[in-house]
Amino acid sequence: MPDFSIGVDLGGTNLRIAAVSGAGQLLEKVTLGSKGPSTRDAVIDQMCDAIQRLSGKYKESGKFLGAGIGVPGIIDLQAGMLRKSANLPGFEEYPVRAEIERRLRARVVLENDANLAALGEQWLGAARGVPNMAVVTLGTGIGGGIVLGGKIWHGMNGMAGEFGHVTLEPEGHPCGCGNRGCAEQYASASAIVRMAREAIASGEAPALARAASSGAEFGAQSIYNLAVQGDEHARRIFRSFGRYLGILLAGLINVLNLDMFVIGGGVSSAWDAYARNMFEELRERSLVYAATAPTHPLESDSLGKEEGAAAQTESRSQRKTIITPALLGSDAGLYGAARVTLSAG
Amino acid sequence: MPDFSIGVDLGGTNLRIAAVSGAGQLLEKVTLGSKGPSTRDAVIDQMCDAIQRLSGKYKESGKFLGAGIGVPGIIDLQAGMLRKSANLPGFEEYPVRAEIERRLRARVVLENDANLAALGEQWLGAARGVPNMAVVTLGTGIGGGIVLGGKIWHGMNGMAGEFGHVTLEPEGHPCGCGNRGCAEQYASASAIVRMAREAIASGEAPALARAASSGAEFGAQSIYNLAVQGDEHARRIFRSFGRYLGILLAGLINVLNLDMFVIGGGVSSAWDAYARNMFEELRERSLVYAATAPTHPLESDSLGKEEGAAAQTESRSQRKTIITPALLGSDAGLYGAARVTLSAG
Numbered sequence: 001m002p003d004f005s006i007g008v009d010l011g012g013t014n015l016r017i018a019a020v021s022g023a024g025q026l027l028e029k030v031t032l033g034s035k036g037p038s039t040r041d042a043v044i045d046q047m048c049d050a051i052q053r054l055s056g057k058y059k060e061s062g063k064f065l066g067a068g069i070g071v072p073g074i075i076d077l078q079a080g081m082l083r084k085s086a087n088l089p090g091f092e093e094y095p096v097r098a099e100i101e102r103r104l105r106a107r108v109v110l111e112n113d114a115n116l117a118a119l120g121e122q123w124l125g126a127a128r129g130v131p132n133m134a135v136v137t138l139g140t141g142i143g144g145g146i147v148l149g150g151k152i153w154h155g156m157n158g159m160a161g162e163f164g165h166v167t168l169e170p171e172g173h174p175c176g177c178g179n180r181g182c183a184e185q186y187a188s189a190s191a192i193v194r195m196a197r198e199a200i201a202s203g204e205a206p207a208l209a210r211a212a213s214s215g216a217e218f219g220a221q222s223i224y225n226l227a228v229q230g231d232e233h234a235r236r237i238f239r240s241f242g243r244y245l246g247i248l249l250a251g252l253i254n255v256l257n258l259d260m261f262v263i264g265g266g267v268s269s270a271w272d273a274y275a276r277n278m279f280e281e282l283r284e285r286s287l288v289y290a291a292t293a294p295t296h297p298l299e300s301d302s303l304g305k306e307e308g309a310a311a312q313t314e315s316r317s318q319r320k321t322i323i324t325p326a327l328l329g330s331d332a333g334l335y336g337a338a339r340v341t342l343s344a345g
Numbered sequence: 346m347p348d349f350s351i352g353v354d355l356g357g358t359n360l361r362i363a364a365v366s367g368a369g370q371l372l373e374k375v376t377l378g379s380k381g382p383s384t385r386d387a388v389i390d391q392m393c394d395a396i397q398r399l400s401g402k403y404k405e406s407g408k409f410l411g412a413g414i415g416v417p418g419i420i421d422l423q424a425g426m427l428r429k430s431a432n433l434p435g436f437e438e439y440p441v442r443a444e445i446e447r448r449l450r451a452r453v454v455l456e457n458d459a460n461l462a463a464l465g466e467q468w469l470g471a472a473r474g475v476p477n478m479a480v481v482t483l484g485t486g487i488g489g490g491i492v493l494g495g496k497i498w499h500g501m502n503g504m505a506g507e508f509g510h511v512t513l514e515p516e517g518h519p520c521g522c523g524n525r526g527c528a529e530q531y532a533s534a535s536a537i538v539r540m541a542r543e544a545i546a547s548g549e550a551p552a553l554a555r556a557a558s559s560g561a562e563f564g565a566q567s568i569y570n571l572a573v574q575g576d577e578h579a580r581r582i583f584r585s586f587g588r589y590l591g592i593l594l595a596g597l598i599n600v601l602n603l604d605m606f607v608i609g610g611g612v613s614s615a616w617d618a619y620a621r622n623m624f625e626e627l628r629e630r631s632l633v634y635a636a637t638a639p640t641h642p643l644e645s646d647s648l649g650k651e652e653g654a655a656a657q658t659e660s661r662s663q664r665k666t667i668i669t670p671a672l673l674g675s676d677a678g679l680y681g682a683a684r685v686t687l688s689a690g
Binding site: 146148153157160162163167179247252256286287292 | 429
């Protein structure tokens with residue numbers, strides 16, 4: 001008879017809803033595609049219908065503890081509203097939490113999706129049992145979430161974890177946020193495509209140029225495919241990506257000295273193309289990383305869950321921050337959304 | 346009958362010891378100068394004598410709760426030892442906490458001096474009553490300490506808060522830590538002197554050249570004096586200093602979204618020469634800083650304690666991270682050292 005809660009991932013395209021038990025067991029997952037309704041009220045109708053159906057279905061077997069809703073954008077936690085969101089038209093400044101609570105007659109928590117991905121990986125993924133960790137999500141942009149002592153670190157206004165807008169190059173590329181040289185201009189999927197287009201424009205990257213004009217979608221994945229096939233220009237792009245990701249992580253480790261950083265998002269799976277350069281920068285640029293332990297023999301490869309767990313059992317002062325790929329993929333946020341009402345319940 | 350504890354600031358030159366009541370009242374402060382003994386055992390003798398004298402003197406009026414000892418360098422909290430310290434010869438890898446506990450028969454806590462400065466400012470200084478804050482200490486290098494929920498944030502190995510070695514310029518000046526472009530190469534007293542020497546070498550900074558060859562000590566203070574007198578080259582140095590301090594703070598705010606950053610250390614008092622540029626970078630480079638509240642009319646001037654306190658009473662989502670000069674000067678660490686045994690007691 002497990003108590004359960006419902007996690008919602010309200011992205012710009014998909015609406016995903018999952019019932020998860022208190023022990024972390026997935027009971028059921030529903031994905032409502034992008035072809036569904038697009039007005040705010042229709043999305044809320046659809047979400048509440050699905051939550052009610054799932055909560056009704058499983059309430060025989062345990063208590064329904066509430067729903068966590070993950071959304072992209074800047075959230076006012078107290079008010080339960082989105083202050084800013086590029087991908088959810090109509091939701092800004094609308095009392096979405098209050099409206100859903102009214103309909104469901106259940107506890108609802110509204111949270112930033114990157115924060116929930118961190119909580120999900122900490123609960124059931126790569127950082128299971130690691131109290132202090134962060135997720136860096138490498139997608140179109142860079143998202144981030146920090147978990148301290150097993151709880152999301154919100155900071156003063158719920159805006160902590162904006163890793164993507166840390167300045168890495170003071171005179172670097174302009175960013176949509178108004179700054180120059182933000183991390184996401186150097187270590188995101190968009191950055192990879194920009195670097196590829198720059199290489200193509202130089203006239204010296206024929207394989208990239210062919211891929212770009214082939215008619216197939218030209219993105220981080222196709223550039224990664226070229227890198228795997230040995231194309232030097234594509235490989236160079238991922239080396240630069242790894243270098244800047246390493247600079248970002250080195251700074252975060254010097255500041256926070258966390259146990260673990262989990263690298264998620266679509267581009268994270270290109271690990272073998274960027275990890276070596278990332279670790280090189282970490283050793284050079286983080287005295288905290290370098291000081292804490294001798295170089296791990298596996299450090300320039302993927303550290304799987306086993307190595308991570310083993311490292312955790314070493315003595316405290318011997319441990320080095322572990323950098324490891326995410327394990328839950330796009331479900332991390334969904335599990336985190338379910339977790340947030342369990343832990344705060 | 347106040348309970349009290351004793352704080353010790355064991356720097357490279359001075360040894361300072363203070364008895365402080367649980368309510369934060371200074372009972373007595375002793376400064377033992379640099380002309381004292383210099384071997385490790387002699388320093389420990391002198392320290393223990395002074396602690397015993399003070400604890401004996403005030404034990405009539407309240408309970409002695411223990412001694413906190415602040416030291417520069419990398420500390421193993423569990424072991425109560427210094428792992429690395431440039432300024433305390435003989436102390437590395439020596440069980441200093443155990444030895445002092447043995448002599449005093451009292452609880453002793455060994456802590457990093459920058460962490461204690463943060464705790465001191467949070468307890469009795471500029472961040473009084475602010476739960477989540479950090480201190481950035483601008484001296485020869487840059488120190489840092491983070492307080493979350495009223496407690497020092499140590500991270501995994503007690504090494505959190507190494508703000509001075511966050512990379513600000515990936516291809517910048519080499520740093521003693523092995524990295525390039527560390528914050529302390531751009532926003533410390535040493536950085537100010539280096540920039541001045543570079544300006545002098547260019548042959549275009551006559552006032553700086555005169556000051557450097559005058560026979561008087563040539564340091565951040567004399568360069569600041571020239572800036573105050575209107576020398577354009579000296580002013581430019583502090584503008585650059587403020588710019589890089591702003592870049593560092595913008596990154597920290599994007600990551601941590603703290604309530605307050607307290608700027609301490611010798612150079613912090615040159616506030617009027619660097620604050621404007623620091624705030625310019627903050628607005629441009631931290632979407633978290635920029636998003637949280639409209640521009641504060643006083644933001645480009647010193648925010649005194651009154652404004653800080655007023656800002657704290659605003660609603661949570663309206664508040665902006667406050668950047669303010671430290672209030673306790675070199676006593677911050679001493680108060681923090683006393684606090685650390687009170688709060689952990």
